[in-house]
Every structure is written in structure tokens, then in C-alpha cells.
Amino acid sequence: MIDRSRRQLLTSLALLPVARSVLAGPDAAAPRHTFAPPDSGREVMRKRFFPNVPLVTHEGKHVRFYDDLLKDKIVVLNLMYADCTTLCPMITANLLAARKILEQRVKVDVFFYSLTIKPVQDTPEKLREYAAMHHVRGKWLFLTGKPENLEELRLRLGYADSNPLKDRKDKALHSGMLRYGNEPLSQWSSIQGSANPDWIAEEITYVVPAAGLKTAPNQAPG
Amino acid sequence: MYFNSRGEKVSRARWKEMYNAFQNRQELIKAGLTSRRDLFRMGLLTSAGMLVAKSGLSSWNGGGDCRYGNSGCGTCASPVTTPWTLPMPIPPVKQAIPVSSLTGPAPTVNPNTAINPATGLAYEGRTRANQAPALGFPFPAGVVYQVTQQQAQINVSNDLPLQNLWTFDGSSPGPTYVAHYGAPVLIRNINNLPSNNGGFGLNSVSTHLHNGHTPSESDGFPCDFFAAGQYYDQYYPNALAGFNSTHIATNGDINESLSTLWYHDHRENFTSQNVYKGLLGFYLLFNQYDTGDETTGFRLPSFPAYDIPMAFADRCFDPTTGIMAFDTFNTDGILGDKFMVNGVIQPVLHVSPRRYRFRWLNTGPSRFLQVYVTDLTSPSTPQPFYQVSNDGNLLPHPVQVPAVALGVAERADVVIDFSQYAGKTLYLENRLNQTNGQGGPSGSVVSGGQGFLMLRIVVDGPAVADNSVNPATLPAYYALPSVSGSVAVSRSFNFDQTRDGQWQINGKLFDCNTVRFKVKQNSLEEWTFNGGFGWSHPIHVHLEEFQITQGAPGLYGSSSDDHNDYSRWGSQYCWSGCSGSSSGVNLSRKDVVRLIPSGNVKVRMRFRDWLGRYPMHCHNVIHEDHAMMLRFDVATTGDTNSNP
8 A cells, every 4th residue: 555655656757747738748647556455435434534532431331433323324424512502502402303393203312412622621520411411311322522522523523624724723513414324324414503403303314224214205395 | 612614623723724714715716816727826836736834725634725626625525536537427218108108007197195005105105186187188298208216326527436326216416307289298217226325315206397387286396295105197298388368369479488407306304405415307398489309499409319308406516435424414505516418527518610509508506606717728718608598598609708607507508619619628627716605796707727627528439410500690599578567566575694604584584384386277477586795506497487577687797807808798797696687698588697796687577377385485495495395376366465
């Protein structure tokens, strides 16, 4: 693998200085790559987006992000922090309502995970308080851990602004979005956290196989 | 702790370098200097082709450009590919079949909801009856097709592995439908896509006929999706808009004729993934004037020999596996660094020295294009050509242009006379620089030969007869139907993003079940589109076309980066949005309009002939998937909600 990347790098370096003559003259020699075999869909997603970092749940349990939280599951992810007074409580409330509706529509488990963007102040105890305050029970974990691990997750999951300075000033610039997906089927997308809970539940069913649905997906009546 | 944009840990020093690179890049973009040659001239590039270390131009790969098959000009770093090795594919023309040859039960006016014992699902995914038969259209239609959505292995470059793409009938772009006004079409659309998606894509689909004057149940509404194992019979009446309207007395208005349409997946929340994966193709409409035969009617170059559809796309490929990669959690917009035409990276087209009609289409997902014809032996020489249509509509007459700007889903038919270029090699070049999903004037127009070369055109074909009309003689096509008269309802739409990253229209989010407003059939509506700060959006309305009465955007560029003396093109050059009424190529009917940051565009239209649900949305498919869309219904009674 290292050999190949080095070869690729050398190939591209070799092409650069002669780039203009390549255009003026006949075709350049084809850069021949040796590629790694294609990954399965879930491996594509895992390698790029889901580092297996250690985290701590609001119940104080130590878990790994991929192995324990995502693997083989249908999940919904969002970002929050306990002292947030605007968006986070609203999205938490929305997710609670959506989860109730979802229970009427699906037969399978859907796991909810809320990742703090302020892991230093959001200790497991503090997250436990937050969960209790919102009457969160069941398959919904609030997650904290080492700041570098939470930061890596935030960025990998696309919660970063393309301008690094803007992003450092405000880590919540994209936090209105929920990620959801079916890990084994590598079906993933995003939902707006401020959406109507009924619609959030509806979109989550998009990644639930037909056998896991209590009713057929709603195709907009009327 | 510091991270790069991929979430990989980097040192503080490297992060500062990344930020410097970001700032440098913004400055260079403002200055219009992003080509390798410019960088070299500025001393930012060493003679070995490496960027000067402390001021690199990309946060993670050293700022390649894509002109020569290099990588890194988008938001990804694909493997290097050799350009101009594969011929440009021309999608096959779809062949009709007898209705008796359809797979499965015979077509029905009402949805066939009987359970297919083989799948346990309803045979058909449709939920509403066909409207056309009640209005006198034949059923089943006289022309019947069957198309299958399926995975296929596609070669996009000899330097990359075969790609498992999602296709119509095994090709991407899928087959081209050649349809005629007055000949309704029924397409049995079979979903045979696998659940194994290779990392992105949902095998639940809704196929939209883009720009079609199509009844709601056949339009490809985002929530009219159907599952693998089901079919959906789509009925395209191919009738002139206005055939059932009250404002004109004819059986449809010939001036509403359409020419270049395309079809693509529109599955709610997964459109971007499914179209990226290949679910798109062309649908061409001909009539007694636009005949496809250069000896009759408007005498445009003959189809298919000299009338060629071209779908532009940009994509990312994984540097390790060489497999097409989708940036799943990027909700701003995805920019690829590999430019494809009809599904192949930087292909070659051989032409004869005569006139050709090219039908250009920007399929996205997010990038804005400004396409030029470039002769690299004299890259700064303007190579003007004639634009004959805007989106699916022929213009009142051809307009000579230096370039064509295309937001996602916009189309332009152009006529290029290659007799003046016999023996030469030319390129289609996108000169609009764009560095993130925001698009538009945050990019700049680079000088000739410094942009992204998308297609090599070699004028080495045999000399052949050319019976097409010279567009320089300014032949008349269709007149513009009137949109004057009293407006029944004025509505205003703001396209913006919340501070926490949710795309919205008028501060609201899309959902299929919420009817945001009702349009009274046949009444004249005026809509104002307002762009939020910092972002460009290509806005698309289903069912009907509008005319832009104010604020139409022209070509990108500015006097400071004007390499081609735009002033000679008069009103074509109006990049920041022309404040007055439309002119030039904007004096047309359209179904997509580019909305620039803080721009205001006024359009007028009537919704005729069909009733039911339709969406209006941003056609940056990433924004569209994430709620920058709304549902409106056309009904016999409407509302007057001015800010729905």
C-alpha cells in the first residue's frame, strides 16, 4: 500500500512539470495504478466516516464508536452539549417525539446517539442529568470522552465548516443536521433536526427494510 | 488538538498551514489566479511542480488542477487519470416495443396494486390514476417502452477500475428517448437495483422527467418512489402546454414546444446519491419544426449524426481503490475533481468540418459551469458560437455567445460550425473556478486554456454535406408567449440556510405531506426568488416553465478578470444579475434559474392542464435532498399565500 502511494505520488510529480507539453503534444503515457480491491459498502463508510474511537456513555459505560454503537444497527446521530439552551433542547424534544412515532411504524430497534461537542464540561454525570431532564430512556445514549475523539467524530461526520477559522470559532455551524443510517446496508443520509417529528420518523424508515416496517412507507397521501 | 477537513489529526503547525492555504486560496480566487502557470509566475510553485511549502493552496493535497487529468481541484483527491484516451459515448436511442411485450401485467389507468407473489409487494409503485385518458389521450399510449434500472459495470477511464454504477438498461447516461409531439408515450420503469450499494445510493427510486409538462402521477415527485421488484408506469402525453387552458384558444401553443429534456432520479433524501451513481439520461422532443432532419422545419443539424447530447458531471474517486466516492455527510455541496462527459472522464469526440448541434446539460451534483470552446494553440482567442436554446426551449432566434453558463440541471443547445476549424483540435473548457459548494461569483473566470478541459474535439472527420441553416442568418424559431396581463398571485421565496446548517425556503423545511401553497389552475403567478447571503442556488420549478422578467443572471466574470472582452457581448455579460428586464439568451422560457447570493429574480408563469402535487426546489442536489424544496399543488381553487 505504501509502495503504491509512493508510486502514485511519483507518477503525479513526474507529470506536473511537463503538463503543458502533454497538452501540446500527443497523449501522455497512461499513469498505471495498482488499486486495492474494492471495499464493501459498509467498509467504505467505516473507513471514511466511522473511526472506532473509545467513548463514555451517560450511564458511565465505556464503548467503541463503531464496534459497539454502529455495527449491525440502524442508528440516528446528532451533536449537542448539555448547557445549550436553544437548538439542542429543541432537537432533543423533536427526536423524542419522532422516536415515539417511529415505534408505531417499525418492528426493529433504532438506536439514537447524541455526541457532545463540549466533552470536557459534559461529564457522564452531566449528560445523565440532561437525559433525565428530557425524560430520555431506552436505546438512546449521550456520549462523551476524550476531546480529541469527539472532535475527530465531529469532523468525520461532516459537522465542520469548510472554512477552518469559522469552524474553530463555532463548532455548531452544522449541528442542526441529524445523520441516520442502516450500517449493514450502508444506507446513510441526513435529516434536518428542526423538521416536524413525524417527518423525521418518516425519513428514518427509508433505511428500514420492508420486513422491519409495521406499515408500508407513506407516499404522501392526497 | 487540530484536524484537517477529513478529521485526521494534524499538528498545530500543519493546521496553521492549512488555514494559511485556505486564506491564500481565497485571495488567489479573488485575483483570478489559480492556474498552475499563474502560480508559477507568482513564485508559489517550484520548478519541480511542488507548491511552496508554507503557502500551499489546498488544505490536504497541494492544490492540483484538473486540466490535464491531475487531481485535487475539487473537494477530493482522485487518482491521476490520462485524458483523451476514450471516445465520448453517445447514449443509445431507446427502442419502442409492442405493449404486449411488457414484462408483467398490462398497463392500467389506475395503479396496479395487486400483490406480485414473486416479491410480496404491489406490482406497481404508483399511487394515483393517470389523468391523461380522461382528457382524451389514448391508453395505453401509442408508443410503449420498457426500461430497467439495474447495476452495471461501467468504464469511466482506462486508469480506473470498472465502476459498479446504477443505470437505465445498463448505460449511464441511460438510453435517449426520442419523442414527438402528438405521440404520447408510456414507459414501464422497472426497479431492479440491488440492495448492495457499494457505500451510497438507495434502491428505492422516483424518476423525474425534467422540464416535462407531465401529469403529477408521472412526474417523478420525490415521494412517488417505488421499491426494488416493483415497476412504475409513467405516461408522458407529449402535448403542447396550454392544450387544456383557458388563456389561449388553440389546442396548445406551438410556442411552448420543448426540445431538450432529461430524466433523473428524484428520490426524496437520496436524489444526490442516486444521480451521482448514474441514474440519468436524455429525453428529446421533436415536432414539425424542430424535426431532427436538417432538410426540413427549422433545419437544425440532423439527429443523431450531427445532433449530440452531452451530459457534464464532476465526480470524486477514492485514491486507494479507484472507486467512485460520495461525500455522504457533506450537506453544503460536493465538487468532484474528475470531469465527465456522457459518463467518461475527459473523452474525445471526432467531428466533421460542418455545423453540429450539441445539447449541453450540467448534471451536477453541485458545480456551476461556464463552458467555452478553446483552441489551445491560441487560448486567449475567443471562439464564439451560437446558443439556440435555453433549458428545454428554442430561443426566439439564435444568439451568438462567447460561452454558456450552466447551473445544475440547466441545459443549452448550441450550434458550432466546425468548418472553420477543419484539421484542428479544440476543447470544451469550463473556466468557472469554484472552490466549494457555495458556487457562483465566489468563483472566478480564468483565462482561456487555464480552466478545466472537459472534452477534446478533433475536427478530422470527412467533409460532408451540411444542409442545416447557418445560425448567423438569425432564423426565427418560436415567439415568446405573452406573460403580460394581471397577476393573480405574487409569491416570494427566500432560499437560505440556518446558522446550524439546515437548508430552507422561507424559513421552512421540506416534507412531502405539507402542501405549502395551492396554485389555481390557469391563473398567472409571479414568483420572486431571493438568494441568501454567500450561496448560489439553481432554482427549478416542476410542470411549467417561467419567463424571467427581472434579475436574470448572465455569464460569470467581471471587468477585472475579463480575458475575452465581454463588453462586445453586450447584455450577455451581466454576471451579477441584470437589474432590468431580460435580454439575449435570457429572453426565453426556462425551468431553472441561477440565483446568485443576495440576488432577486422575478419570474412569471401559468400552471395548466394537469392537477396535483409538484415540487419547487434548489437543484444543487445536496441542498435539495436536505429540505431546500417545497411541495405545491395545482388545484381548481388556489390560495393567495404570498410568503408560503
